[in-house]
Amino acid sequence: MPMPPVDTRALAQSGAAALRRGDARTARESFERLIAAGPADASCYLALAYACRHLDDSAATLAAVDKALALEPRNLRALVLKADHLAESGDERGASSFYQFAVKVAPPPNEMPADLIDELSRARAMCERYTGQFEALLRDRLARRGGIEGRHAARFRHSLDILLGRKTIYHQQPRIFFFPELPQIQFYERDDFPWLDKVEAATGDIRAELTEILKEASSFRPYVQHVPGRPRRDLAGLDDNPDWGAFYMWKDGEIVAENAARCPRTMKVMAEVPLARVTSRSPSVLFSLLRPGARIPPHSGLTNTRLICHLPLIVPPDCGFRVGNDVRTPVEGKAWVFDDTMEHEAWNRSDRTRVILLFEIWRPELTEEERGLVTAMFEAIDAYSGQKPAWSI
Secondary structure, eight states: OOOOOOOHHHHHHHHHHHHHTTOHHHHHHHHHHHHHTSOOOHHHHHHHHHHHHHTTOHHHHHHHHHHHHHHOTTOHHHHHHHHHHHHHTTOHHHHHHHHHHHHHHOOOGGGSOHHHHHHHHHHHHHHHHHHHHHHHHHHHHHHHHTOSOSGGGHHHHHHHHHHTTSSOOOOOOOSSBOOSSOOOOSBOOGGGOTTHHHHHHTHHHHHHHHHHHHTSGGGOEESSOOOTTSOOOOGGGOTTOTTEEEEEEEETTEEOHHHHHTOHHHHHHHTTSOBOOBTTTBOOEEEEEEOTTOEEEEEOOSBTTEEEEEEEEEOOSSEEEEETTEEEOOOTTOOEEEOTTSOEEEEEOSSSOEEEEEEEEEOTTSOHHHHHHHHHHHHHHHHHHTSOOOOOO
């Protein structure tokens, strides 16, 4: 006598109802019959896993959740349930991998139901817990070896932060020209540029010249200016916006005579700096102004054959600067050197104007021959085009 057909829809409904009222045994029976009736989807195996979990049947829970993940490897509920199972069984490393993957593949909160948002929040908390435990173990072992403090271990500390997920990997992303095999450094060590001592020592004189210029608001022009005949990029509304202003003493490899004449002491100091000199392109030496409330959005520079130097001159509170993972607060009279082809941004959250002296230098890793070749290449490019380049940030 043939068996009557299984009403799979009724079984699914009865199983779900049993789970909701806490009757795990009936729920398990319903979902096992449903699976035996034919191909089941991931939600069916996941429901069976929840039922088995409530019955403290660890082996059956694991088997069911693995079936669900085989069908849907990115099923968030299954990932978290598998992580929970591994955590309870003492496999913290395995649990961490599943919690992390769930957090990584999760959609935005507005695309998830409230209970799943709570589950993901718990997964994040578990990730932080495991990361903290792992970090404590690593640091303890490294401390026994002699520690990782001091300049000698700066690169290793950076690598450890990346390993622990506390920092992101940033690469040079020049928008015009990439010179290969140069180190990926966000901020350079200040001590590697001893000539900056003289620049910093002249902070008072440079600021005095800046103060006179600031008395004439028209002296500054928008740093980002639309070039006729070029696409309008409108960098976060900064095209032709005076909130980010510039007063050039050198611009695109040429002295701006009128402005330079107003800043003789600044020009004298710059004469002793290893400025990057490329015909019609570099250096640029300028006072860079950021008005109250203004923000320069994340972006990258033009070519990695140069580095950018900042000498903060007027720095109100709540100003900041980020290159890659490294966020710093500018300090008046304290210069720094960074690679602007790494993603960077700046902000002024104060009610006063922030101003720095900005100038370009050659990357110290380039030989004199390489610098000459770079210069010759850009001169050839400009000769071919027959016009000066339209440089921008």
